[in-house]
Amino acid sequence: MQEWITNTMNSLGHLGIGLLMFLENLFPPIPSELIMPLAGYVSTQPNSKIQFFGAIAAGVIGTMLGALPWYYVGKLVGEENLKRLANKYGRWIGLSSKDIDKADNWFDKHGDKAVFFCRLVPGVRTLISLPAGISGMPLLPFLLYSTLGTTLWVSLLTYAGYALGENYELVEKYLGPVSKIVFVVLIVAFVLWLLRKRQKNKGKKQV
Template sequence: MESITGPVVDIIGSVGEVGVGGLIALETILPPIPSEVILPFAGFAAADGRLNAPLAWVCATIGSLLGAAVLYWVGYALSYERLYQLAGKRWFLLFGQKDLDRGFRFFDKHGSVVVLVGRFIPFIRSVVSVPAGMDQMPLPRFLALTALGSGIWNAAFIALGFRLQENYDVVEQYVSPVSRGVVAVLLLVLVWLVVRRVRQRRAVEAGEEPAHFHPRYQPRTDDDEAPEPASARD
């Protein structure tokens, strides 16, 4: 953690509030960079007179929006249809097409809550932007929810650093186990998904479970008649 804290302190000390925003944008895209180090130190620097606390909060929230927007567009470019096709590949073991269908139906109903609440959960606050883009959540709504959740998160941790001052690193000591716990749970879920996917694949191949096709995306087969060329129709 000291290898991360040092550069964070140097960047904020050199660039100021803009550095806070840049680091938070990077943290949103690359979760291993912890905001529980960046924001409390920004609060400490504000208490020490080196930063303006409200401006640091504004820059941090803008950084959160920029990072989340990048991941949103990654999801938008990937698209549901491409991921659905990928989920049907034999070598793709994370989840199947039926699982993807179920997940996106859930996101269609509860996506706003997921995006908002996800901003308060380490690591999740980064990856939640990708399904929002894939589901094509309206961008104004996505940005508003992100600004609200991230604004509260950023304000809370800057305030803690401001209050604790030179003991700002205590925040990281308490939050870091939570972050590691979330990552451990996600790894367990990943292993469970792979095992479950292998079993589903074997059941489909044995004829015990039918293949799944979503009405939004019906993959083309070799037996389908090729579309008539435009020149022939003319």
């Protein structure tokens, strides 16, 4: 993976960075925690075709282009289709159309902040585009808050690689496990939520 990322970046320059970050949003196993620090490190090398601010711009553009497919997948699925699926199959996991309504109301109130902050969270930053699309979040606010969060994230990663030099891999070494931990925590939280919801439903039926 690292060799392929390095070769792509060296051969295509800023375009390669944009392409890698685009793919990272479609296929999360490709780590931005390695791509952007490497770009920051390469920008410090003499006669490098990659420039520090150019790397950041390419990373942001690639990320935003990669976020749009998931956003439109969410749009195509839509809230109404999701409700129909929840009513038809949701009983197997304790999910109903009312739950979808609650989630959608929450996203209407906090969606802007959710999109911004989730762009800074490894393991979640790619996935946030899906609920944004499903909830019907307008495209312009989605792009605005996504771009703000993404610019901050990409800049931090790129600067970390710039500052660490040859030790740029330390960024991925320490942030990589964080992505996995966050993902596991989300799954556990979702399972706990389902279990609590089922217990509440059982209590209502017994009464």
